[in-house]
Amino acid sequence: MRAVPVRGLTGALFRIEGGSTATTLRWAFAAGQHWLARRTFRDDSPGDGPTQHRLYATTPGPLYLTHGLLEVSFSAVGPSMSAAHDVALVSFQRGSGTTGGTPPAMDNPWGPGTWYETQETTDRGVQVNRVCLGAEQGYLLRKVWSRPRGENRCEDFQGAEVLSLEDALIDLVNNSVYIPAWPPRDYGAPLPRQVHVYVRQEPVAAYFDEVPEYSLGAPWMQSTSDSTDLWNPVLRGLPMEARFDPLSKGVYLETASGVRQYRSDSRLTRWGTWLESAPELSTSAR
Secondary structure (H helix, E strand, O other): OOOOOOOOOOOOOOOOOOOOOEEEEEEEEEOOEEEEEEEEEEEOHHHOOOEEEEEEEOOOHHHHHHOOEEEEEEEEEOOOOEEEEEEEOOOOOOOOOOOOOOOOOOOOOOOOOEEEEEEEEEOOEEEEEEEEEEEEOOEEEEEEEEOOOOOOOOOOOOOOEEEEHHHHHHHHHHHHHOOOOOOOOOOOOOOOEEEEEEEOOEEEEEEEEEEEOOOOOOOEEEEEEEEOOOOOHHHOOOOHHHHOOOOEEEEEEEOOOOOEEEEEEEEEEEEEEOOOOOOOOOOOOO
C-alpha cells in the first residue's frame, strides 16, 4: 500500500460501529515486528453475507495513520456472490520527525489529498459541485461542497463521509477487478463513435454514445462521453473516483430544426490537490 496523504490530526478519532463482533487479543508478526494486536471477527454468512476478520495493533505507534491496521480478510460464498480478499501489512517506514516533507506523486491518485469539480446545467440554472477527498488516522474522508465559494479547496472535512481504510482497499480491488468492458455498454453493442472532448482546455479522445432516454420516452435522448484512454496525460492528477465516470453526460431533445435543447448537462471541469500551496486551477471548454 502506497502513501496516503493526510491532514494534521485535529480532533477525536472517528469510530465506525457495525453489527456484533467477537474480539480477542493476540500477538501478531507483521513487517518484521511483533505486535500486541486486537482481532475482531464477524460472520454474516447465515444471511448470505461475508465472514471477515480484522487485525489492529493495540498501540498503533508508527502505524497511527492507519489506526494500527495489520491485516483484514474478507470472504463471501453464496448464491449472490463469491469473493475473497486479504490485505496484510508487509512494510512501513518511520518519519524523520522534521516538519514539511515532499508530497507523494499524484499522477494517478487514489483519492486522498485531491479535489475535483463538476458543473451541472439544468432548467433551474448552473450548479458546481466540488468533491474533496482526504484521510485521517485510518479513515478516508469525502465531502461534497455544493455551490462552493472562493478558491479555498478543502480546508474543512467536518461532517464528511467516512470509510475505514481497509474497507476502502477492498472496494478498490472490487472496482478494479469487476470493471465492465470499456466504454460501458450493453453486451454485444458496437463501440460508440470517437470524438474529441475538451477538458481543461485540452482535447481528449472520447467515445461518444447516444441512446434513447427511456425514463422520459421518445424523443428524449441521453448522451455520454468516456475517455478512450483512462490514463491519458491530460487526466494527470484526476482522482480514481472520477476517472471511471463519464467526462460529460446529458439529456436532450432535438427539435425539428436540429437544435438540441438540454434538459440536463453535467461535465467534469477541473481538479487538483490541496497538498500544494497553489492548487491547479483550470476550466474546460464545452
